[in-house]
Amino acid sequence: MPTITVEGTGAFEVPAGKRLVNALAHECGTDQLHACGGVARCTTCRVEFVAGEPARMTQAEKDVLAAKGVTTPGVRLSCQIACDADMTVRLISRFEGSGRKDCGHRCGDAIEPPPQWG
Amino acid sequence: MPHPSPAGHRPGMLAAGMLMCVALFVAPAACNAEQGTPIFDGTSLAGWEGRPDFWRVEDGAIVGETTAEKPTKGNTFLIWRQGLVDDFELTLQYRITGTPAANSGIQYRSRDLGDSVVGGYQADFEAGPTYSGIVYEERGRGILCQRGQRATIAADGGKHAGEPIGDTAELQKTIRPDDWNDYRIVARGPLLQHFINGRLMSEVLDEQADKRSLQGILALQLHAGPPMKVEFKDIRLKRLKLADGRRKLVLVAGKPSHGRGEHEHRAGVMLAEKCLDAHFGGEPLPRLVTETYTGGWPADPTAFDNADAIFFFADGGDGHPVLQSNRLAQVDALARRGVGIACLHYAVEVPKENGGPEFLEWLGGYFEPHWSVNPHWTLADTQLAEGHPIVRGVKPFVTNDEWYYHMRFRDPPEGLTLILTAVPPDDTRQRPDGPHSNNPTVRNGKGGREALAWAYERPAGGRGFGCTGAHFHRNWANDDFRTMMLNALAWTAGLDVPEGGITSSVSAEEVAANLDPK
Numbered sequence: 001m002p003t004i005t006v007e008g009t010g011a012f013e014v015p016a017g018k019r020l021v022n023a024l025a026h027e028c029g030t031d032q033l034h035a036c037g038g039v040a041r042c043t044t045c046r047v048e049f050v051a052g053e054p055a056r057m058t059q060a061e062k063d064v065l066a067a068k069g070v071t072t073p074g075v076r077l078s079c080q081i082a083c084d085a086d087m088t089v090r091l092i093s094r095f096e097g098s099g100r101k102d103c104g105h106r107c108g109d110a111i112e113p114p115p116q117w118g
Numbered sequence: 119m120p121h122p123s124p125a126g127h128r129p130g131m132l133a134a135g136m137l138m139c140v141a142l143f144v145a146p147a148a149c150n151a152e153q154g155t156p157i158f159d160g161t162s163l164a165g166w167e168g169r170p171d172f173w174r175v176e177d178g179a180i181v182g183e184t185t186a187e188k189p190t191k192g193n194t195f196l197i198w199r200q201g202l203v204d205d206f207e208l209t210l211q212y213r214i215t216g217t218p219a220a221n222s223g224i225q226y227r228s229r230d231l232g233d234s235v236v237g238g239y240q241a242d243f244e245a246g247p248t249y250s251g252i253v254y255e256e257r258g259r260g261i262l263c264q265r266g267q268r269a270t271i272a273a274d275g276g277k278h279a280g281e282p283i284g285d286t287a288e289l290q291k292t293i294r295p296d297d298w299n300d301y302r303i304v305a306r307g308p309l310l311q312h313f314i315n316g317r318l319m320s321e322v323l324d325e326q327a328d329k330r331s332l333q334g335i336l337a338l339q340l341h342a343g344p345p346m347k348v349e350f351k352d353i354r355l356k357r358l359k360l361a362d363g364r365r366k367l368v369l370v371a372g373k374p375s376h377g378r379g380e381h382e383h384r385a386g387v388m389l390a391e392k393c394l395d396a397h398f399g400g401e402p403l404p405r406l407v408t409e410t411y412t413g414g415w416p417a418d419p420t421a422f423d424n425a426d427a428i429f430f431f432a433d434g435g436d437g438h439p440v441l442q443s444n445r446l447a448q449v450d451a452l453a454r455r456g457v458g459i460a461c462l463h464y465a466v467e468v469p470k471e472n473g474g475p476e477f478l479e480w481l482g483g484y485f486e487p488h489w490s491v492n493p494h495w496t497l498a499d500t501q502l503a504e505g506h507p508i509v510r511g512v513k514p515f516v517t518n519d520e521w522y523y524h525m526r527f528r529d530p531p532e533g534l535t536l537i538l539t540a541v542p543p544d545d546t547r548q549r550p551d552g553p554h555s556n557n558p559t560v561r562n563g564k565g566g567r568e569a570l571a572w573a574y575e576r577p578a579g580g581r582g583f584g585c586t587g588a589h590f591h592r593n594w595a596n597d598d599f600r601t602m603m604l605n606a607l608a609w610t611a612g613l614d615v616p617e618g619g620i621t622s623s624v625s626a627e628e629v630a631a632n633l634d635p636k
Contacts, residue, residue, distance in 0.1 A: 001219055001221055001244070001246065001248075001249070001341075001343070003248075003261065006260075009259075009260070010255075010259045010260030010261065010262075011260045011261040012260035012261065013221065013242070013249060013254065013260075013261070015219065015221075015341065015342050015343040016219050016343065026192065027257075027260075028260065029257060029258065109191075
């Protein structure tokens with residue numbers, strides 16, 4: 001099982017293959033936003049990688065990052081990433097202070113839309 | 119510390135232990151003091167609760183299993199339902215099989231989050247090479263300490279590494295894959311230690327007061343992920359006496375009895391516990407730990423093992439919980455060790471021939487049928503034992519209750535202090551004679567002052583307290599009565615009572631909470 005380390009929060013064991021967005025909510029207990037429900041539309045699930053950034057990226061993530069002008073190196077969509085190795089991330093899009101009513105729609109177990117690796 | 123061998127029970131040791139018990143007149147439950155008391159019977163999940171589609175018993179072991187057809191969506195847990203744990207040593211054997219992702223663990227001092235989900239400290243283990251032995255906090259702070267490490271978690275949550283234990287890869291080599299291994303957890307106050315096969319794997323000193331846990335449930339984990347199987351056997355719990363001047367009070371609420379609002383054992387005990395926890399919980403390391411068992415004598419075979427005091431609020435007489443089975447000897451052994459004993463209302467009554475002598479030793483006094491009486495009356499000319507810690511913050515009060523009086527006390531009364539006295543109206547001395555109603559001595563005592571609560575310091579150490587009121591649950595709402603009881607419980611546990619007493623405030627809703635369905 002990979003370890004997901006969240007800066008300032010802790011290090012958590014996560015079932016291999018689990019969506020990072022769900023691991024941040026469940027195992028890590030963070031208030032990571034995921035407004036659109038993890039379907040690569042809104043970018044509120046973005047996190048900043050400190051270590052272990054996956055090399056590959058889904059086409060959906062590539063498209064929405066480009067469309068929304070998210071170009072900061074290391075900033076990725078947690079809904080498009082599976083926990084298949086140890087990773088360290090920094091939370092940059094949290095419920096706290098967001099003014100939203102909740103973290104967002106529930107995210108499914110599998111990466112959506114079905115991933116095409118660009 | 120002797121440790122159960124992988125072969126399991128040691129019949130020779132057990133037989134020797136039992137012989138010793140007979141010789142010392144100690145109850146069998148105390149025989150396992152050295153190696154812990156089994157909390158899994160080897161044949162059933164009695165005392166444990168979890169999803170039956172994931173947990174079963176097979177070949178003397180608890181088995182948790184997921185398959186390709188039957189995965190678990192999230193981590194699911196088998197919870198030990200017989201008690202909570204505070205300071206303890208837990209030993210068991212485990213075997214985990216499946217892919218390297220197979221992961222399990224032993225939750226302790228944890229919280230029940232409902233739906234077979236648990237959060238809190240976990241003694242981790244897995245089929246893979248990384249996590250076995252670490253201190254993890256499920257649904258909390260995550261990895262608190264890696265294998266081979268010592269960590270102090272400061273009040274602000276900052277982690278500080280201590281002197282390393284060893285190389286994690288070397289420690290992994292001491293763990294047998296696909297085979298039985300011994301796990302031992304030692305938790306003493308803020309210090310947590312995990313051992314596998316006798317080797318210390320990790321150690322945490324948790325000083326983050328707002329996040330750590332000093333008491334909670336035990337549970338076994340079945341992790342989400344690929345198909346896996348985990349087995350546990352020879353699970354033994356040894357409770358450890360609290361250190362650093364901390365004390366433990368075990369509160370026992372008897373079975374439901376009488377009408378609504380009367381003999382509300384559960385509601386009374388839980389209210390007292392809530393007030394005590396509120397008072398002591400604000401301290402950096404609370405000086406008093408409480409644990410409540412409701413519904414009569416605890417099913418937890420270790421319930422009293424590290425108690426400093428026991429509070430019984432239950433029906434008494436022949437049906438007194440301490441008179442059933444071999445319990446009189448069990449509690450007597452505890453009292454001889456200095457464990458305090460407090461009894462409230464009917465729980466101060468036992469038959470003269472069965473329990474009477476012991477109650478004089480434990481409490482210094484008791485309701486003796488044909489000598490003591492049980493009228494209902496309103497306190498008049500209430501007096502409190504000046505200078506005794508139990509009356510700190512208590513003003514003389516007036517309540518209507520079934521205030522039993524004319525207790526049988528030790529004679530001579532060395533060590534005995536009459537805490538609460540009042541003068542019963544003479545009409546309480548005019549009932550016909552009977553085991554509870556009247557007798558010549560009571561009849562001739564018109565106008566006399568009677569003791570209704572008392573404290574006893576045993577010559578060989580240990581404290582006792584008795585109080586005859588609390589037939590009516592509503593009297594717990596009286597601040598002075600409640601403070602007297604809270605002071606008495608803390609005092610019986612060996613604690614000093616603060617100058618102003620253990621004050622508390624309770625709302626009408628809190629007083630009405632936990633009433634038995636009647």
